[in-house]
Amino acid sequence: MNVTELDAAGITEPVLRRAYTACRRVNAVHGRTFFLATRLLPARARPAAHALYGFARAADELVDNPAPGSDPGAGLARVAHRLDLVFAGSETGDPLLAAFADTVRRHHLDRALFDAFLHSMRMDLSVTAYRTFADLAEYTHGSAAVIGLQMLPLLGTGGPLAEAEPYAAALGEAFQLTNFLRDVGEDLDRGRLYLPLDELAAFGVDRDLLRWSKLTGRHDRRIRRALAAFVARNRAIYRRAEPGISLLRKESQPCVHTARVLYESILDEIADHDYAVLDRRAVVPAHRRLAVAAGAWARSRMRREQRSRV
Template identity: 75%
Template sequence: MTSLRGAYRDCRRINARYGKTFFLATRLLPGHARPATHALYGFARTADELVDNPEPGSDPEAALAALERRLDAVFAGSPPDDPVFLALADTVRRYGLERDLFDAFLHSMRMDLTVTEYPTFADLDEYTYGSACVIGLQMLPVLGTVVPREEAAPSAAALGEAFQLTNFLRDVGEDLDRGRLYLPTAELAAFGVDRALLSWCRERGRHDRRVARALAALVARTRAVYRRAEPGIPLLRKESRACVGTALVLYQGILDEIVRRDYDVLTRRVKVPLPRRLTVAAVHAAGSGLRWRS
């Protein structure tokens, strides 16, 4: 039988392994909030892996259905003896998290099994809400707010959207390898870019100015989403602001690196250098009077 402490510890390991930028930011959270944050990340990563990296010969749709049955058990108060779901059940109970946020997330995961591209940002909104905005909304009760939660919700959702759009820009090459394109095709077409050109650049390791111009426009649009999200940080409880502020700066740093590399995201993976990540986290910790937490 897995202990609750051990379950949370396993979720922490998942977060540390797969979400290095986000994990660094979580070290600035107060002690009570960190385990729940790792549990939510662990659940999201578990679902994501079923879709993005399925076991050879497995059926991702069936795997998601099985995961949904486990989620049913979580909300029924009888979670399976699995570290992620034990920790998630405790987090759901402790913070009163709503089931519809998890259902929206799974809906977007299922979209990944059938939808391979999106014509416009309006078409992408449904996917982004479930895959990212709901993560921000799930986190709000954990982080706590100094205003009624509904006042902070739009900013929390916007921050989730901004993180996701940043991932789409950084990971466009890897997504193409999986047969998916999240950058809206109409936006790309305005610059003479289509999936075939992106794939050609990816396969041959080439850089194309049309692609660079299209990505520059999408980076600018993503920065505008960050500007919508940023006013939400003062609405959080004081002890949570350093974490979210760090995550916001670090993820915007990915955009900075994309620009610095002249929008070359198809031949190599862009990331913020570790010294820069550590410096940003340390500055936010010092500014909030926090002690660095392991």
Template identity: 70%
Template sequence: MTAELSSAYAECRRINAHHGRTYYLATQLLPAEARPGTHALYGFARCVDEVVDNPPPGSDPEAGLALFDARLDSVFSGEPPSDPVLLALADTVRRYGLDRWLFDSFLRSMRMDLHVSEYDTYDDLHRYMHGSACVIGLQMLPVLGTVAPREEAAPYAAALGEAFQFTNFLRDIGEDLGRGRVYLPRSELAAFDVDRHLLEWSARTGGTDRRIRRALAALVARNRAVYRRARPGIALLRKRSRPCVSTACTLYESILDEIVAADYDVLQRRVAVPLRRRFAVAGSAILTRLAS
């Protein structure tokens, strides 16, 4: 690996460590050779996400996404990109034979964030999550390695991406409202007489409402069901990759425990798994890996 490429991967690692603390902690359980590709995929997704969610003042997010589209052309044409994140991504794409459609699908969902502010049903939301989360799981499969045909492991990998993202939606309700978005399906909120106005009232005033708690409890239960659907896929991964994915799964699902422990009062604050819990779960996984 050249010094330039090594520096590019180091930049992706820095981005991961800064923005994705829970995910980054789990990546430390990966075999060393799988970490650079993991960081590169995270770095690309984060850079695109920042264009949409935190655009510099005066910038045009739509133009920013179009620029990433063009940059992907260079990634897949073999022309060395000058941007360090894209340089690392290009190497990862070549190394693992990743398909272009996985990244096109991701950008398509990111464009939806510029024009879609809420979703009527879970099926509608899932069409968004397919590009924004499920394809991330599919991108990761070649990096993690499998002991079964990749197509057999793919549905589980996609489900895990869905589970992770829906957990983020539940944790970040207030933050997303601040951006004008509601990712919780309108029909499922309406079943408990909850709508955007009630969520905005709660986020603005700090007021709690039994209807919101009941709706969130139902959505947490739905999220846990997706984790149950995804977990059997861990056994289909390469043995050395399983501790990482199992740890990430446990830590992300623990965010749901924190939401419940907060009595679903999450519209004004962002719950997090305590650091001691994160290190306890990761430490246990490290010891298990060493013992095996």
């Protein structure tokens, strides 16, 4: 339990403290890049970030890693019911959701953001491919853009929240496309392909070629060219999202900047390994993640000390 964070956030009730601590543990184990970035948030904002991650992770696991014999659709229906209870102010019966419910109330988060997220999770149960980026947009809105919008009230902005929203949504989209590129092989094993079929076809790539490459371990220049184009598109979205960081409260900027740098570094890893993503998972080395975070932490501390001397 990180007492400092809970105290800073004004979370004093023992059950809530245990619930937030459980969410923090889930984030630390399963969301290493995000967790590292949250260490740069003001202590008071970290518990809420962990609670949002915990909710999203639980729903995502129902779809991506269902327990043997379980029904992911029924699981998502239960999550939706508990979401009804959260927004009605009722008890959910789930101790871990207590932290999420508290975060929703504290930060006045919009129900529509979570409905959109669950809609995208349901899409994963029936949609196995997307023809165009326009088709994919419905999915990425709920699976990624709304995550950025959920985080905005926690991060705080220097001006109107609405001014920063398009950038927050774009950054969520950029993170998601990076995930799609990193996880192409894993997604194929689940029967899914998120990279739009028409975009792949422009390079002579289809699902069968991707499967062949994954099964044989042999690389194909058409796949490399297609993935290079997706990486270039992904980098353009990061550039589009970048101006939004300066719209955040200064104390939150190091966290988001670090998350952006670390996630975009996954694209560097993909390119450095000649776009071989079908038989390996591109991972930013731990020493590089720590170096980026340490630099951001040092700059953040320097700014805090400068403010304290004013």
